[in-house]
Amino acid sequence: MLSKILLHEHNIRNIRSYFVKEGFYEFTLPILKASLPLEPNIHALKTTWNTPKNSQTLYLSTSPESELKKIMATGITTKCFALTKSFRNLEGSGPHHQPEFLMLEWYRKNANYTKIMDDVKKLILSIKKSLNIFLKKPPSSIISLQDTPKDFSLKWPIISLIDAFTKYAKLNLTEILQDEVLWKEAKKKGYSIEKQTSWSELFDQIFLNEILPHLPANPFFLIDFPARISTLCQPRRNNPNFAERFELFIGRVEIANGNTENTNIKYVKRSFNEEKKRRNQTKKVIPPIDNEFLQALEKMQDTTYAGVGLGVERLSMILSGTTDIKKLYI
Amino acid sequence: MTKISTSDFQKGIFIEYNGEPHQITDFTFVNPGKGSAFVRTKLKNLKTGNVREFTYKSGDKVEEIPMEVREMQYLYKTDDKYHFMDKFTYEQYELKDDILGNFANFLKEGDIFQVIIHSGEAVTMRFPKKVRLRVVESEEAVRGNTVMGAKKIVTLETGVQLTVPLFIKTGDLVAVDPETGQYLERA
DSSP states (O other), X not given: OHHHHHHHHHHHHHHHHHXXXXXXXXXXXXXXXXXXXOOTTOBOOEEEEEOSSOEEEEEEOSOSHHHHHHHHHHTSOSEEEEEEEEEOBSOOOBTTBOSXXXXXXXXXXXXXXXXHHHHHHXXXXXXXXXXXXXTTOXXXXXXXXXXXXXXXXXXXXXXXXHHHIIIIIOOOTTGGGSHHHHHHHHHHTTOOOOTTOOHHHHHXXXXXXXXXXXXXXXXXXXXXXXXXXXXXXXXXXXXXXXXXXXXXXXXXXXEEEEEEBOXXXXXXXXXXXXXXXXXXXXXXXXXXXXXXXXXXXXXXTTSOEEEEEEEHHHXXXXXXXXXOGGGXXX | OEEEEGGGOOTTOEEEXXXXXXXXXXXXXXXXXXXXXXXXXXXXXXXXOOEEEEEEETTOEEEEOOOEEEEEEEEEEETTEEEEEETTTOOEEEEEHHHHGGGGGGOOTTOEEEEEEEXXXXXXXXOOSOEEEEEEEEOSOOBSOTTTOXXXXXXXXXXXXXXXXXXXXXXXXXXXXXXXXXXXEEO
Protein backbone atom coordinates (compact mmCIF):
# COMPACT_ATOMS: atom_id res chain seq x y z
CA MET A 1 0.00 0.00 0.00
CA LEU A 2 2.83 2.36 0.88
CA SER A 3 4.33 1.92 -2.57
CA LYS A 4 1.14 3.20 -4.25
CA ILE A 5 1.29 6.32 -2.11
CA LEU A 6 4.95 6.94 -3.02
CA LEU A 7 4.13 6.33 -6.67
CA HIS A 8 1.35 8.94 -6.51
CA GLU A 9 3.70 11.49 -4.91
CA HIS A 10 6.25 10.73 -7.58
CA ASN A 11 3.69 11.35 -10.32
CA ILE A 12 2.77 14.68 -8.74
CA ARG A 13 6.44 15.78 -8.75
CA ASN A 14 6.80 14.72 -12.35
CA ILE A 15 3.66 16.46 -13.51
CA ARG A 16 5.02 19.65 -12.02
CA SER A 17 8.45 19.33 -13.64
CA TYR A 18 6.87 18.41 -17.00
CA PHE A 19 4.94 21.66 -17.11
CA VAL A 20 7.87 23.74 -15.92
CA LYS A 21 9.97 22.21 -18.71
CA GLU A 22 7.23 23.03 -21.23
CA GLY A 23 7.31 26.68 -20.19
CA PHE A 24 4.06 26.81 -18.17
CA TYR A 25 3.80 29.02 -15.10
CA GLU A 26 2.39 27.40 -11.96
CA PHE A 27 -0.04 29.33 -9.77
CA THR A 28 -1.03 28.52 -6.20
CA LEU A 29 -4.64 29.56 -5.94
CA PRO A 30 -7.20 30.32 -3.22
CA ILE A 31 -9.28 27.41 -2.03
CA LEU A 32 -11.68 29.42 0.12
CA LYS A 33 -13.86 31.48 -2.22
CA ALA A 34 -16.65 33.98 -1.69
CA SER A 35 -18.14 33.36 -5.13
CA LEU A 36 -18.00 30.69 -7.83
CA PRO A 37 -18.97 30.16 -11.44
CA LEU A 38 -22.37 28.49 -11.39
CA GLU A 39 -22.22 25.26 -13.37
CA PRO A 40 -24.92 22.58 -13.43
CA ASN A 41 -24.22 19.53 -11.26
CA ILE A 42 -21.18 21.09 -9.61
CA HIS A 43 -21.93 21.76 -5.96
CA ALA A 44 -19.61 23.34 -3.46
CA LEU A 45 -18.92 22.59 0.18
CA LYS A 46 -19.89 25.56 2.31
CA THR A 47 -18.27 26.91 5.45
CA THR A 48 -18.43 30.00 7.68
CA TRP A 49 -15.60 32.39 8.40
CA ASN A 50 -16.20 33.99 11.78
CA THR A 51 -14.35 37.16 12.75
CA PRO A 52 -14.91 39.40 15.80
CA LYS A 53 -16.87 41.76 13.54
CA ASN A 54 -19.07 39.43 11.49
CA SER A 55 -19.37 36.05 9.80
CA GLN A 56 -19.08 35.30 6.10
CA THR A 57 -20.13 32.26 4.10
CA LEU A 58 -17.27 30.85 2.07
CA TYR A 59 -17.09 27.96 -0.37
CA LEU A 60 -14.37 25.41 -1.03
CA SER A 61 -13.11 25.74 -4.59
CA THR A 62 -14.66 23.20 -7.00
CA SER A 63 -11.81 23.68 -9.50
CA PRO A 64 -8.96 26.11 -10.22
CA GLU A 65 -10.65 27.06 -13.50
CA SER A 66 -12.02 30.48 -12.63
CA GLU A 67 -8.81 31.65 -10.94
CA LEU A 68 -6.61 30.41 -13.78
CA LYS A 69 -8.82 32.17 -16.31
CA LYS A 70 -8.51 35.39 -14.33
CA ILE A 71 -4.76 34.98 -14.58
CA MET A 72 -4.92 34.35 -18.33
CA ALA A 73 -6.98 37.54 -18.67
CA THR A 74 -4.21 39.63 -17.06
CA GLY A 75 -1.95 38.70 -19.96
CA ILE A 76 0.91 37.85 -17.58
CA THR A 77 1.41 34.52 -19.32
CA THR A 78 0.08 32.56 -22.29
CA LYS A 79 0.53 29.17 -20.60
CA CYS A 80 -0.45 28.48 -16.99
CA PHE A 81 -1.25 25.52 -14.77
CA ALA A 82 -2.38 24.65 -11.26
CA LEU A 83 -2.01 21.45 -9.28
CA THR A 84 -4.40 21.90 -6.41
CA LYS A 85 -7.02 20.26 -4.20
CA SER A 86 -10.60 20.73 -5.41
CA PHE A 87 -13.79 19.89 -3.52
CA ARG A 88 -17.22 18.69 -4.65
CA ASN A 89 -20.39 18.28 -2.63
CA LEU A 90 -23.48 16.13 -3.19
CA GLU A 91 -21.61 13.37 -4.96
CA GLY A 92 -21.43 9.85 -3.54
CA SER A 93 -17.98 8.45 -2.85
CA GLY A 94 -16.86 5.49 -4.91
CA PRO A 95 -13.77 3.64 -6.04
CA HIS A 96 -12.82 6.59 -8.29
CA HIS A 97 -14.44 9.39 -6.38
CA GLN A 98 -13.95 11.37 -3.19
CA PRO A 99 -15.22 14.83 -2.15
CA GLU A 100 -11.61 16.09 -2.02
CA PHE A 101 -9.29 15.38 -4.94
CA LEU A 102 -6.18 16.67 -6.66
CA MET A 103 -6.99 18.56 -9.85
CA LEU A 104 -4.46 19.39 -12.54
CA GLU A 105 -5.60 22.17 -14.86
CA TRP A 106 -3.74 23.95 -17.60
CA TYR A 107 -4.59 26.62 -20.18
CA ARG A 108 -3.00 27.78 -23.43
CA LYS A 109 -3.63 31.07 -25.25
CA ASN A 110 -4.00 30.89 -29.05
CA ALA A 111 -4.89 27.22 -28.97
CA ASN A 112 -7.99 25.12 -29.30
CA TYR A 113 -9.06 21.79 -27.83
CA THR A 114 -7.19 19.64 -30.35
CA LYS A 115 -3.89 21.12 -29.14
CA ILE A 116 -4.91 20.29 -25.57
CA MET A 117 -5.67 16.68 -26.55
CA ASP A 118 -2.08 16.46 -27.84
CA ASP A 119 -0.86 17.92 -24.54
CA VAL A 120 -2.80 15.30 -22.54
CA LYS A 121 -1.32 12.36 -24.38
CA LYS A 122 2.21 13.81 -24.28
CA LEU A 123 1.91 14.44 -20.54
CA ILE A 124 0.69 10.93 -19.70
CA LEU A 125 3.41 9.27 -21.80
CA SER A 126 6.00 11.46 -20.11
CA ILE A 127 4.74 10.57 -16.62
CA LYS A 128 4.78 6.89 -17.56
CA LYS A 129 8.38 7.25 -18.75
CA SER A 130 9.44 8.92 -15.48
CA LEU A 131 7.69 6.19 -13.54
CA ASN A 132 9.64 3.49 -15.36
CA ILE A 133 12.86 5.25 -14.35
CA PHE A 134 11.69 5.65 -10.75
CA LEU A 135 10.70 1.98 -10.52
CA LYS A 136 13.99 1.02 -12.24
CA LYS A 137 12.03 -0.64 -15.04
CA PRO A 138 13.08 -0.65 -18.70
CA PRO A 139 11.57 2.08 -20.90
CA SER A 140 8.17 0.93 -22.08
CA SER A 141 4.79 2.43 -22.80
CA ILE A 142 2.97 -0.77 -21.83
CA ILE A 143 0.48 -0.44 -19.00
CA SER A 144 -1.54 -3.23 -17.43
CA LEU A 145 -5.15 -2.16 -17.89
CA GLN A 146 -7.79 -4.41 -16.32
CA ASP A 147 -5.23 -7.22 -16.33
CA THR A 148 -4.33 -6.96 -20.01
CA PRO A 149 -1.27 -5.10 -21.27
CA LYS A 150 -1.93 -2.03 -23.40
CA ASP A 151 0.59 -0.02 -25.37
CA PHE A 152 -0.10 3.61 -24.52
CA SER A 153 2.07 4.94 -27.33
CA LEU A 154 -0.33 3.60 -29.97
CA LYS A 155 -2.97 5.92 -31.39
CA TRP A 156 -5.61 7.09 -28.96
CA PRO A 157 -8.78 7.11 -31.11
CA ILE A 158 -11.11 10.12 -31.21
CA ILE A 159 -14.70 8.90 -30.87
CA SER A 160 -17.67 11.12 -31.64
CA LEU A 161 -20.71 10.96 -29.34
CA ILE A 162 -22.86 11.54 -32.43
CA ASP A 163 -21.55 8.33 -34.00
CA ALA A 164 -21.61 6.43 -30.71
CA PHE A 165 -25.25 7.29 -30.03
CA THR A 166 -26.22 6.19 -33.54
CA LYS A 167 -24.23 2.97 -33.39
CA TYR A 168 -24.92 1.77 -29.85
CA ALA A 169 -28.07 3.51 -28.61
CA LYS A 170 -29.69 3.68 -32.05
CA LEU A 171 -30.48 7.35 -31.42
CA ASN A 172 -29.90 10.47 -33.48
CA LEU A 173 -28.04 12.73 -31.03
CA THR A 174 -29.04 15.93 -32.88
CA GLU A 175 -32.73 14.98 -32.68
CA ILE A 176 -32.65 14.06 -29.00
CA LEU A 177 -31.19 17.48 -28.16
CA GLN A 178 -34.83 18.50 -27.90
CA ASP A 179 -36.38 17.62 -24.52
CA GLU A 180 -39.58 16.04 -25.87
CA VAL A 181 -37.66 13.77 -28.25
CA LEU A 182 -35.24 12.54 -25.56
CA TRP A 183 -38.10 11.99 -23.12
CA LYS A 184 -40.00 9.94 -25.72
CA GLU A 185 -37.00 7.82 -26.67
CA ALA A 186 -35.95 7.27 -23.05
CA LYS A 187 -39.46 6.16 -22.09
CA LYS A 188 -39.47 3.74 -25.06
CA LYS A 189 -36.25 2.25 -23.76
CA GLY A 190 -37.78 1.78 -20.33
CA TYR A 191 -35.84 4.44 -18.40
CA SER A 192 -37.77 5.91 -15.50
CA ILE A 193 -38.49 9.62 -15.56
CA GLU A 194 -39.06 11.28 -12.19
CA LYS A 195 -40.38 14.77 -11.54
CA GLN A 196 -36.89 16.20 -11.14
CA THR A 197 -35.22 14.36 -14.05
CA SER A 198 -33.22 16.73 -16.23
CA TRP A 199 -32.11 16.42 -19.85
CA SER A 200 -28.48 15.97 -18.88
CA GLU A 201 -29.34 13.17 -16.41
CA LEU A 202 -31.18 11.16 -19.04
CA PHE A 203 -28.42 11.80 -21.57
CA ASP A 204 -25.78 10.61 -19.09
CA GLN A 205 -27.87 7.60 -18.09
CA ILE A 206 -28.22 6.41 -21.68
CA PHE A 207 -24.49 7.00 -22.20
CA LEU A 208 -23.53 5.02 -19.10
CA ASN A 209 -25.85 2.09 -19.80
CA GLU A 210 -25.81 1.74 -23.57
CA ILE A 211 -22.65 3.37 -24.89
CA LEU A 212 -19.76 3.34 -22.43
CA PRO A 213 -19.72 -0.48 -22.01
CA HIS A 214 -19.04 -0.76 -25.79
CA LEU A 215 -16.24 1.79 -25.86
CA PRO A 216 -12.61 0.69 -25.59
CA ALA A 217 -10.81 0.12 -22.29
CA ASN A 218 -7.72 1.60 -24.00
CA PRO A 219 -7.30 5.40 -23.90
CA PHE A 220 -9.63 7.30 -26.23
CA PHE A 221 -10.91 10.85 -26.59
CA LEU A 222 -14.66 11.37 -26.65
CA ILE A 223 -15.86 14.46 -28.55
CA ASP A 224 -19.06 16.15 -29.76
CA PHE A 225 -20.60 16.87 -26.39
CA PRO A 226 -23.90 18.73 -26.75
CA ALA A 227 -23.41 22.47 -26.22
CA ARG A 228 -26.40 22.53 -23.86
CA ILE A 229 -24.42 20.61 -21.23
CA SER A 230 -21.09 22.35 -21.96
CA THR A 231 -21.77 25.86 -20.77
CA LEU A 232 -18.20 27.15 -20.55
CA CYS A 233 -17.16 25.58 -23.86
CA GLN A 234 -16.92 27.21 -27.27
CA PRO A 235 -19.63 25.81 -29.59
CA ARG A 236 -18.36 24.18 -32.80
CA ARG A 237 -18.34 26.72 -35.64
CA ASN A 238 -19.73 24.28 -38.22
CA ASN A 239 -22.23 22.71 -35.80
CA PRO A 240 -23.04 24.96 -32.83
CA ASN A 241 -25.31 22.36 -31.19
CA PHE A 242 -22.09 20.64 -30.17
CA ALA A 243 -19.13 21.97 -28.25
CA GLU A 244 -15.38 21.99 -28.85
CA ARG A 245 -14.99 19.72 -25.86
CA PHE A 246 -13.34 16.36 -25.19
CA GLU A 247 -13.08 13.84 -22.39
CA LEU A 248 -10.22 11.36 -22.05
CA PHE A 249 -11.26 7.87 -20.94
CA ILE A 250 -8.84 5.21 -19.76
CA GLY A 251 -10.23 1.91 -18.52
CA ARG A 252 -13.68 3.35 -19.23
CA VAL A 253 -13.17 5.91 -16.46
CA GLU A 254 -13.10 9.62 -17.23
CA ILE A 255 -9.64 10.99 -16.54
CA ALA A 256 -9.71 14.48 -18.10
CA ASN A 257 -12.25 16.98 -19.42
CA GLY A 258 -11.09 19.80 -21.70
CA ASN A 259 -12.34 22.31 -24.23
CA THR A 260 -11.84 25.46 -26.26
CA GLU A 261 -13.05 28.19 -23.90
CA ASN A 262 -16.23 30.15 -24.41
CA THR A 263 -15.55 33.88 -24.30
CA ASN A 264 -19.08 35.01 -25.14
CA ILE A 265 -19.90 36.65 -21.83
CA LYS A 266 -23.63 37.07 -22.65
CA TYR A 267 -23.94 33.33 -23.29
CA VAL A 268 -22.05 32.37 -20.12
CA LYS A 269 -24.01 34.85 -17.98
CA ARG A 270 -27.25 33.45 -19.35
CA SER A 271 -26.19 29.87 -18.49
CA PHE A 272 -25.28 30.93 -14.95
CA ASN A 273 -28.68 32.57 -14.51
CA GLU A 274 -30.49 29.51 -15.85
CA GLU A 275 -28.61 27.35 -13.37
CA LYS A 276 -29.50 29.80 -10.58
CA LYS A 277 -33.20 29.43 -11.48
CA ARG A 278 -32.87 25.64 -11.48
CA ARG A 279 -31.23 25.63 -8.06
CA ASN A 280 -33.89 27.91 -6.64
CA GLN A 281 -36.43 25.25 -7.58
CA THR A 282 -34.47 22.37 -6.10
CA LYS A 283 -33.30 24.31 -3.02
CA LYS A 284 -29.64 23.53 -3.69
CA VAL A 285 -26.89 25.84 -2.46
CA ILE A 286 -26.40 28.90 -4.70
CA PRO A 287 -23.01 30.57 -4.19
CA PRO A 288 -22.79 34.18 -5.39
CA ILE A 289 -21.78 34.31 -9.05
CA ASP A 290 -18.13 35.23 -9.51
CA ASN A 291 -18.28 38.50 -11.45
CA GLU A 292 -14.49 38.86 -11.67
CA PHE A 293 -14.55 35.60 -13.56
CA LEU A 294 -17.11 36.98 -16.02
CA GLN A 295 -14.96 40.09 -16.45
CA ALA A 296 -11.92 37.92 -17.16
CA LEU A 297 -13.87 36.06 -19.84
CA GLU A 298 -14.83 39.39 -21.37
CA LYS A 299 -11.17 40.44 -21.54
CA MET A 300 -10.40 37.20 -23.42
CA GLN A 301 -13.19 37.55 -25.94
CA ASP A 302 -11.00 38.20 -28.96
CA THR A 303 -8.64 35.33 -28.28
CA THR A 304 -8.89 31.61 -28.72
CA TYR A 305 -7.78 29.76 -25.66
CA ALA A 306 -8.27 26.26 -24.35
CA GLY A 307 -7.71 24.24 -21.23
CA VAL A 308 -8.35 20.99 -19.41
CA GLY A 309 -8.96 19.53 -15.96
CA LEU A 310 -7.39 16.17 -15.15
CA GLY A 311 -7.96 14.01 -12.05
CA VAL A 312 -4.45 13.24 -10.77
CA GLU A 313 -5.53 10.44 -8.41
CA ARG A 314 -7.26 8.70 -11.29
CA LEU A 315 -4.11 8.98 -13.41
CA SER A 316 -2.03 7.53 -10.57
CA MET A 317 -4.57 4.73 -10.23
CA ILE A 318 -4.21 3.82 -13.92
CA LEU A 319 -0.41 3.94 -13.81
CA SER A 320 -0.21 1.85 -10.64
CA GLY A 321 -3.04 -0.59 -11.43
CA THR A 322 -4.98 0.47 -8.32
CA THR A 323 -8.74 0.02 -8.35
CA ASP A 324 -9.60 2.00 -5.21
CA ILE A 325 -8.80 5.71 -4.96
CA LYS A 326 -8.51 5.47 -1.15
CA LYS A 327 -5.40 3.27 -1.51
CA LEU A 328 -3.52 6.41 -2.65
CA TYR A 329 -4.01 8.06 0.74
CA ILE A 330 -2.54 7.08 4.08
CA MET B 1 -44.70 -4.30 -3.37
CA THR B 2 -43.39 -0.93 -2.26
CA LYS B 3 -41.48 1.70 -4.21
CA ILE B 4 -38.05 2.52 -2.90
CA SER B 5 -35.45 4.96 -4.18
CA THR B 6 -31.78 4.43 -4.96
CA SER B 7 -30.88 5.91 -1.58
CA ASP B 8 -32.53 2.84 0.01
CA PHE B 9 -30.38 0.40 -1.96
CA GLN B 10 -28.55 -2.23 0.08
CA LYS B 11 -26.63 -5.29 -0.98
CA GLY B 12 -28.91 -8.30 -0.93
CA ILE B 13 -32.30 -6.63 -1.34
CA PHE B 14 -34.70 -7.68 -4.07
CA ILE B 15 -36.13 -5.33 -6.68
CA GLU B 16 -38.02 -5.54 -9.91
CA TYR B 17 -35.94 -4.90 -13.02
CA ASN B 18 -37.34 -5.35 -16.52
CA GLY B 19 -40.43 -6.88 -14.94
CA GLU B 20 -38.47 -9.70 -13.26
CA PRO B 21 -37.24 -10.16 -9.70
CA HIS B 22 -33.54 -9.38 -9.26
CA GLN B 23 -31.24 -9.24 -6.28
CA ILE B 24 -28.86 -6.31 -5.85
CA THR B 25 -25.50 -8.04 -5.41
CA ASP B 26 -23.43 -4.86 -5.46
CA PHE B 27 -23.70 -1.17 -6.17
CA THR B 28 -21.42 1.82 -6.47
CA PHE B 29 -21.75 5.57 -7.04
CA VAL B 30 -20.72 6.99 -10.39
CA ASN B 31 -20.30 10.67 -11.15
CA PRO B 32 -19.65 11.55 -14.78
CA GLY B 33 -17.63 14.76 -14.85
CA LYS B 34 -19.86 17.83 -14.75
CA GLY B 35 -22.76 15.41 -14.45
CA SER B 36 -25.13 14.37 -11.72
CA ALA B 37 -24.90 11.28 -9.52
CA PHE B 38 -25.71 7.76 -10.67
CA VAL B 39 -25.87 4.37 -8.96
CA ARG B 40 -24.34 1.51 -10.89
CA THR B 41 -25.86 -1.73 -9.65
CA LYS B 42 -25.09 -5.41 -10.24
CA LEU B 43 -28.38 -7.26 -10.55
CA LYS B 44 -28.80 -11.03 -10.35
CA ASN B 45 -31.88 -12.42 -12.10
CA LEU B 46 -33.46 -14.78 -9.59
CA LYS B 47 -34.93 -17.01 -12.28
CA THR B 48 -31.93 -17.36 -14.60
CA GLY B 49 -29.05 -16.55 -12.24
CA ASN B 50 -27.67 -14.13 -14.87
CA VAL B 51 -25.89 -11.08 -13.53
CA ARG B 52 -26.08 -7.79 -15.38
CA GLU B 53 -25.29 -4.19 -14.63
CA PHE B 54 -27.69 -1.29 -14.72
CA THR B 55 -26.99 2.33 -13.88
CA TYR B 56 -29.83 4.18 -12.16
CA LYS B 57 -30.14 7.94 -11.82
CA SER B 58 -29.73 8.96 -8.19
CA GLY B 59 -33.30 9.24 -6.91
CA ASP B 60 -34.83 6.77 -9.39
CA LYS B 61 -37.64 4.75 -7.87
CA VAL B 62 -37.93 0.96 -8.17
CA GLU B 63 -40.33 -1.69 -6.85
CA GLU B 64 -38.91 -3.57 -3.90
CA ILE B 65 -39.96 -7.21 -3.83
CA PRO B 66 -40.62 -8.42 -0.33
CA MET B 67 -39.26 -11.87 0.31
CA GLU B 68 -40.06 -14.36 2.99
CA VAL B 69 -37.22 -15.45 5.24
CA ARG B 70 -37.47 -18.89 6.88
CA GLU B 71 -35.15 -20.77 9.20
CA MET B 72 -34.09 -24.01 7.61
CA GLN B 73 -31.72 -26.80 8.41
CA TYR B 74 -29.09 -27.74 5.84
CA LEU B 75 -29.49 -31.46 5.14
CA TYR B 76 -27.18 -32.66 2.37
CA LYS B 77 -25.91 -32.08 -1.14
CA THR B 78 -26.72 -33.93 -4.37
CA ASP B 79 -24.87 -33.05 -7.62
CA ASP B 80 -25.22 -29.27 -7.83
CA LYS B 81 -28.14 -28.91 -5.40
CA TYR B 82 -28.10 -28.19 -1.69
CA HIS B 83 -31.12 -29.44 0.28
CA PHE B 84 -32.68 -27.55 3.18
CA MET B 85 -35.60 -28.38 5.45
CA ASP B 86 -38.05 -25.91 6.98
CA LYS B 87 -37.79 -26.41 10.76
CA PHE B 88 -41.54 -26.05 11.29
CA THR B 89 -43.26 -27.50 8.23
CA TYR B 90 -40.59 -30.12 7.38
CA GLU B 91 -40.92 -29.10 3.74
CA GLN B 92 -37.75 -29.46 1.73
CA TYR B 93 -36.25 -26.78 -0.51
CA GLU B 94 -33.23 -26.69 -2.83
CA LEU B 95 -30.62 -24.11 -3.67
CA LYS B 96 -28.28 -24.53 -6.62
CA ASP B 97 -24.54 -24.20 -6.20
CA ASP B 98 -24.30 -21.09 -8.39
CA ILE B 99 -26.53 -19.24 -5.90
CA LEU B 100 -24.36 -20.30 -2.97
CA GLY B 101 -21.04 -19.69 -4.70
CA ASN B 102 -18.09 -19.78 -2.33
CA PHE B 103 -20.38 -20.10 0.68
CA ALA B 104 -21.02 -23.75 -0.21
CA ASN B 105 -17.57 -24.50 1.26
CA PHE B 106 -18.76 -23.45 4.69
CA LEU B 107 -22.12 -25.21 4.90
CA LYS B 108 -22.17 -27.72 7.72
CA GLU B 109 -24.85 -30.40 7.69
CA GLY B 110 -27.38 -29.89 10.46
CA ASP B 111 -26.71 -26.15 10.87
CA ILE B 112 -29.61 -23.68 10.67
CA PHE B 113 -29.64 -20.95 8.02
CA GLN B 114 -32.00 -18.19 6.90
CA VAL B 115 -33.33 -19.18 3.49
CA ILE B 116 -35.17 -16.68 1.33
CA ILE B 117 -38.38 -17.84 -0.34
CA HIS B 118 -40.26 -16.25 -3.23
CA SER B 119 -43.37 -17.78 -4.79
CA GLY B 120 -42.90 -21.03 -2.91
CA GLU B 121 -39.31 -21.58 -4.04
CA ALA B 122 -35.99 -21.03 -2.31
CA VAL B 123 -34.17 -18.28 -4.25
CA THR B 124 -31.16 -17.56 -2.08
CA MET B 125 -30.11 -17.31 1.55
CA ARG B 126 -28.92 -14.69 4.02
CA PHE B 127 -25.22 -15.41 4.19
CA PRO B 128 -24.05 -15.02 7.78
CA LYS B 129 -21.07 -12.73 8.26
CA LYS B 130 -19.39 -15.38 10.39
CA VAL B 131 -19.53 -19.18 10.50
CA ARG B 132 -18.05 -21.42 13.22
CA LEU B 133 -16.39 -24.63 12.08
CA ARG B 134 -14.10 -27.21 13.64
CA VAL B 135 -10.52 -27.88 12.51
CA VAL B 136 -10.20 -31.56 11.59
CA GLU B 137 -6.66 -31.62 10.23
CA SER B 138 -3.66 -29.33 10.62
CA GLU B 139 -0.18 -29.41 9.11
CA GLU B 140 3.10 -28.95 10.97
CA ALA B 141 4.83 -26.72 8.40
CA VAL B 142 5.05 -22.94 8.77
CA ARG B 143 4.02 -20.71 5.89
CA GLY B 144 3.93 -17.07 5.11
CA ASN B 145 5.42 -13.77 6.15
CA THR B 146 6.97 -14.04 9.58
CA VAL B 147 6.73 -10.26 10.05
CA MET B 148 2.93 -10.46 10.02
CA GLY B 149 2.86 -13.57 12.21
CA ALA B 150 3.51 -17.12 11.05
CA LYS B 151 0.56 -18.97 9.57
CA LYS B 152 -0.35 -22.51 8.61
CA ILE B 153 -3.01 -24.30 6.58
CA VAL B 154 -5.70 -26.42 8.23
CA THR B 155 -8.70 -28.40 6.97
CA LEU B 156 -12.17 -27.65 8.37
CA GLU B 157 -14.98 -30.12 8.92
CA THR B 158 -16.65 -29.14 5.64
CA GLY B 159 -13.51 -30.12 3.76
CA VAL B 160 -12.36 -26.60 2.94
CA GLN B 161 -8.82 -25.42 3.70
CA LEU B 162 -8.09 -22.29 5.72
CA THR B 163 -5.00 -20.24 6.56
CA VAL B 164 -4.82 -19.71 10.33
CA PRO B 165 -2.33 -18.57 13.00
CA LEU B 166 0.10 -21.17 14.34
CA PHE B 167 -1.66 -21.61 17.70
CA ILE B 168 -4.78 -23.21 16.15
CA LYS B 169 -4.86 -26.97 16.77
CA THR B 170 -6.91 -29.89 15.46
CA GLY B 171 -10.23 -29.91 17.32
CA ASP B 172 -10.36 -26.13 17.77
CA LEU B 173 -13.42 -24.18 16.69
CA VAL B 174 -12.65 -21.21 14.42
CA ALA B 175 -14.76 -18.33 13.13
CA VAL B 176 -14.51 -17.65 9.38
CA ASP B 177 -15.84 -14.90 7.09
CA PRO B 178 -17.60 -17.00 4.43
CA GLU B 179 -17.57 -14.19 1.86
CA THR B 180 -13.78 -13.83 1.80
CA GLY B 181 -12.91 -17.28 3.17
CA GLN B 182 -10.67 -15.65 5.78
CA TYR B 183 -9.97 -16.70 9.36
CA LEU B 184 -11.45 -14.25 11.88
CA GLU B 185 -10.75 -15.62 15.37
CA ARG B 186 -10.74 -18.70 17.55
CA ALA B 187 -14.33 -19.43 18.54
